[in-house]
Amino acid sequence: MTRTRTALALAAASVLLLTGCAAGADPDAGGEAAAGEEPRSGGVLQIAMSADYSCLDGQQARGGELNIASQILDGLTAQDPETGEIVPHLAESWDISDDASEFTFHLRDGVTFHDGTPFTAQSVKANLEGIANLGARSSLGQTYVDGLKEIEAVDDHTVRIAFEGPNAQFLQATSTTTLGFYADATLALSAEERCQGDVIGTGPFAFEAYTGNTTVELVRNDDYDWAPEQITAHQGPAYLEGLTFVVMPEASVRNGSLQSGQIDVNSGVSVQDRATLDAQGFPVHTYSNPGAPTNLWINVTQEPLDDVRVRQAITHALDREELASVVFEEQEPATNTVSSSTPGYQSQEDLLAYDPELAGELLDEAGWELGADGVREKDGQPLKVRITDYYKYNYTELIQAHLARVGIDAEIQTVTFSERSAILENGEYQIITGNLTRADADIIRTIHSIDQQNTNQREDSVPLDQELADTLAVVDETARAELLTGDVSRALLEEGYAIPMVETLAVIGTGKDVEGFAFDATARQKYYDTWLTE
Known part of the structure; x- marks a missing residue:
């Protein structure tokens, strides 16, 4: 098979053409690297992503676009x-x-x-x-x-x-x-211009072209000779000639395209498609994202969420085992404000126990009485909350059902990624779903400190903010992580500032002729050591 650069028109046409490819796929198509086979140089890897992104500048990005930026940029x-x-x-x-x-x-x-x-x-x-x-x-x-x-x-x-x-x-x-x-030359551009991706870094791949809602093309940096040797398999330029990221919003299209060989990587395998790929022998790579797991972040200035008892009731109304089971078998219930893959993690699962009886008692104590229709009321007002969700998680409706069991009427507001970013920034939400990846427990400070992102929208500093700031003075990395995932996390959970649900899992499917795929420490896709067997 000869690999050449995909024309920019491919992605636009593929949405219509590829939905039926799976049925005709040869389960033995491609091949695994023979024992002892040396990596080969050449080829352009086709990588399907689920959505276009508003900004490709790695210094501004905060979501999936970092998978692209991480190929272009290096750190100290x-x-x-x-x-x-x-x-x-x-x-x-x-x-x-x-x-x-x-x-x-x-x-x-x-x-x-x-x-x-x-x-x-x-x-x-x-x-x-x-x-x-x-x-x-x-x-x-x-x-x-x-x-x-x-x-x-x-x-x-x-x-x-x-x-x-x-x-x-x-x-x-x-x-x-x-x-x-x-x-x-890049720093001289405006922030808006840099978002279009025409940026110049030091990484193993260089930017070449971006067509909004279609493709991002990167080419190999032939001068690259400074990979971190402790964690990479080779030195010198990358094996691949280039990378093309193709926008394919539909999961079935991505899966069919992978099976047919029209793409090499499906960067968002759905639970429905996982079994198909496993059965046909396609490699599926998983990595539990370090940092904040999938959460309900609470705006504590909004009624009825200004009452800690309501927030605690939501915490205990969620059956995290059931939430995790509806997505992937490898996905784990959240047991802390950070995932188990975060350095320094320690379990706080006792504070996240599924206990609908306790949830009911907390709501009783807060004055919310169960109504005839199953929804609690106080002073003639129903107990309603609005959950803003940008990704349409598979378990969104399940969250509604869990809260309904204890008398909370949850409305789901589904928005786009860019809409969600604006809502998060202006604080116009009651509850918002989210996760944030970082292989350091300091992510807790980033999310919750009143001086940082303050996702709880707190208007006044509390003792917890001083505790978060004090962690910056703990030089010993182990001690700092233990403090953040121990006492600080317990305080966040007890106050209902963080309501973690399930650990976020990256699930990537690759073609049978793709070797050397890897995740970095923050669960970003890394293609420096990747190569094609044919």
């Missing part, structure tokens, strides 16, 4: 997806002050951007200061560099980064795509 460090260890990448080594307020990075020599310009300490300074200036546009990045005091380019290969106070989470943050680096 990288993170081992198995151990969580931070390893060198664009920085060969680093020094951290005793109080974690100052970081000095010693940069690798010979790194260049896709336009041939050198990556230097000045590049680090310009990018990190630029992220700070993006403000809310970089909703993740601003939390990583919050309190930035000064960046000094000591020389071309040494950069000193100082914060106003301790910032112990920063080292791990330097391994994320959000803190990846762009050339000066």
Whole structure:
């Protein structure tokens, strides 16, 4: 099979043409790499994604578009997806002050951007200061560099980064795509222009073309020779000549296209299609996303959710075992404000027990009496809540049923991803579904601190906010993670600020001739070591 660049028109036509491909697929099509076979260079991988995205700039992105940006950008460090260890990448080594307020990075020599310009300490300074200036546009990045005091380019290969106070989470943050680096030509563009994807990084693949709602094309960076050797299988340029991300919203179209060989990767396998792929021998890769699992985030300024007893009742009304069972067998019920794959995780499942009787008692105590129609009432008003959902999770209706059992009438408001982002930013929600991936327990501070994303829309700081801020001074990574996933998480759960439901699971199907597919530590797709057997 000869692999060539797919024409931009392919994706537009494929939605109509590929729905019937599955029936004629040869279950033995393609082949596995023979024992001892060396990776081959060449080919353009076709990757189907479920939706187009509003912004392809990795410094601004916060969702699935980071799977594209992570091919273009490199960080100062990288993170081992198995151990969580931070390893060198664009920085060969680093020094951290005793109080974690100052970081000095010693940069690798010979790194260049896709336009041939050198990556230097000045590049680090310009990018990190630029992220700070993006403000809310970089909703993740601003939390990583919050309190930035000064960046000094000591020389071309040494950069000193100082914060106003301790910032112990920063080292791990330097391994994320959000803190990846762009050339000066990209930094000169407006934030809106960068969202269109015409950006210049240092990564193994370079941007070539973006056709909205259709395709994103990347080409191999032939000069790439600075992969993090501790966590990659080879050095030098990537094996693949390029990557084409194709928008295919319908799950059945993606699955049929994978079976027929018209795409190589289905980046969103549905529960209905998983069994088919397994039966036909297609590799299916899963990874439990670290960070915040799929949650109900609560606006505590909205009645009736301003009462902690109502929030606790919702927590105990949810049967997480049942929620997890309707999606994938590997999916696990949430047992903390972070997933079990997050470094430092410890279970808090006792605070998340399914107990509808307790939920009823809490609502009784709060003055909500069960009405004749099964919906609770107080002062003549029904107990109603609105859940804003942007993804149409398979278990949305099940959540409604769980809450109905204890007398809560839940309305589901389904919105697009961009609509959901605007709603989250302006706080016009009661309950909103969401998850946020990061291989560091500091994600808890990002989501809940009144000084950060404040998804609870709290108007006044509480003792918990000081506890969240204090974690930044805990230099020992293990101790910091244990504090966040222990005492801090318990406080969040007891207050009903976080109502985690199930761990978020990445499920990726690949063609039988695709080898070397991998996830990074944040469950993003990595194609540097990927190759095609034919």
